[in-house]
Amino acid sequence: MAFESLTDKLTRTLKKISGKGKLTESNMNDMLKEVRMSLLEADVNYKVVKDFIESIKEKAMGTEVMDSLNPGQMVVKVVRDELVNLLGPDQAELNMNPDGITNIMMVGLQGTGKTTASAKIALYAKNKLKQKVLLAACDIVRPAAIEQLKTLGGQIGVEVFSLGTEVSAVETAKRAKEYAKENGFTMIIFDTAGRLHIDEELMNELEQMKAEIQPQNILLTVDAMTGQDIVTVAREFDEKLHITGLIVTKMDGDARGGGLLSVRSITKVPVLFVSNGEKVDDLEIFYPDRMADRILGMGDILSLIEEAQSKIDEKVAAQSASRMMAGVFTFNDMLAQFDQVTKLGSFSGVLSKIPGLNKMAPKLDDEKLSEQIKHSKALIQSMTPYEREHPNCIKSARKIRIAKGAGLKVADVNRLMAQHKQMEDLSKMMSSGGGFNPFGMMNRGGGMPGTSKHAGSKKQKKSKKKKKK
Known part of the structure; x- marks a missing residue:
């Protein structure tokens, strides 16, 4: 994930200073030196780093911090606030046209994920902003881009307007506007051509299109x-077109993140969205304060909650919870939970947003975990409807058939059965109102095996039996 190395270094550095009972110019300078090196190694622009460090030093050495009860923690707050300012003090939003159709012009170099980003924003505008969106295929240089946009449009239920590669991009954009007006669309996203590098031909075409469609974004x-x-690309595009916002793609890769930290400060162009994967719903609104918290290892639980609310089927989740509370957990329930979990994206991505667990994210093998879930789903899908609802009926002969049907081994079936048993025990515990003890045992009386309370409950049961006799 992006910022992984920077997060690790900054977390260790700030932990040292936050533990100091007294703040001195000496330990402050040591901390700033480490922060400076961490930022430079993350490929943050040198001038940006210089200004960032000077601003932190000025505020951290102020009277308010030096005289506070916990100066170390106050320094962490100063660093966090400055990081938010660096990323953009305010959250930027799309400019909406209140009196007509909102036009969004997508630009960028070839290979940056522009066409996919167009579809992602279309899905966001359709679901979140409740817009009737039209995608306009204006990249006539790369025929595959038109087909890609049509495929993506079909996946998200958004119409794609195209006149093929024989009509100019500017004419296609003009006709798309007319079509949108005639058919009641409220937003048009124009996917334009890209190049491997910025050249005069590309910029002339984009300037002509801008004049034709007069985009709000x-x-x-x-x-x-x-x-x-x-930073270089953003500056050059901004000089020619006056761009209104950035979409940063491939944030799920191993990028050091320095460009993202530098671009707002240098170009004054805000980041609107970040893309964390290849799926059409892998798009996040960019919140500077939340990103600052992630970079400092503080997690981002708000984004995780919002993501879960938008991606998880509430009816399925409620039904699953209701069945577990009733002590019921079958392989159909297990399959439904697998489907819900995979909608949230990579496991490391989810953990990276949870305070306290974010340090575990880099250690997770997403490919291995995804493969395990894929195998588990294949095994469940290899079962008969009766077997899925009655797991206890699955014995040796059935295990062999299920394993063969999924192309796996009986040992894999046994592992899945063991996982199911754990979840089934959990659901029974929830339905009974009991609690867990550290040894994974459950006792409805509230005591633990080996304790006097637990032993007492056994004696009471014996005495009741004697009375009955």
């Missing part, structure tokens, strides 16, 4: 993996 897609090139 010109969004530039930039690749997080390109480092400082983000």
Whole structure:
């Protein structure tokens, strides 16, 4: 994930200073030196780092911090606040046209994920902003881009307007506007052509299109993996087109993140969205304060909650919870939970947003975990409807058939059965109102095996039996 190395270094550095009972110019300078090196190694622009460090030093050495009860923690707050200012003090939003159709012009170099980003924003506008969206295929240089946009449009239920590769991009954009007006669309997203590098031909075409469609938004897609090139590309596009926002793609890769930290400070162009994967719903609104918290290892639980609310089927989740509370957990329930979990994206991505667990994210093998879930789903799908609802009926012969049907081994079936048993025990515990003890045992009386309370409950049961006799 992006910022992984930077997060680790900054967390260790700030932990040292937050533990200091007294703040001195000496230990303050040591901390700032480490922060400076961490930022430079993350490929943050040198001038940005210089200004960032000077601002922290000025505020951290102020009277308010020095005289506070916990100066170390106050320094952490100063660093966090400055990081928010660096990323953009305010959350930027799409400019909406209140009197007509909102036009969004997508620009960027080839290979930055512009066409996919167009579809992602279309899905966001359709679901979140309740817009009737039209995607306009204006990249006539790359025929595959038109087909890709049509495929993506079909996946998200958004119409794609195209006149093929024989009609100019500007004419296609003009006709798309007319079509949108005639058919009651409220937003048009124009996917334009890209190049491997910025050239005069590309910019002339984009300037002509801008004059034709008069967009409220010109969004530039930039690749997080390109480092400082983000700043260079953003500056050049902004000089020609006056872009209104950035979409940073491939944030799920191993980018150092320096370009993202530098671009707002240098170009004054805000980041609107970040893309964390290849799926059409892998798009996040960019919140500077939440990103600052992630970079400092503080997690981002708000984004995780919002993501869960938007991606998880509430009816399925409620039904699953209701069945567990009733002490019921079958393989059909297990399959439903697998489907819900995978909708949230990578496991490391989920953990990275949870305070306290975010340090575990880099250690997770997402591919291995995804493969395990894939195998588990294959095994459940290899079962008969009766077997899924009655797991206890699955014995040796059935295990062999299920394993063969999924192309796996009986040992894999046994592992799945063991996982199911654990979840089934949990559901029974929830329905009984009991609690867990550290040894994984459950006791409805509230005592634990080996304790006097637990022993007492056994004696009471024996005495009741004697009375009955």
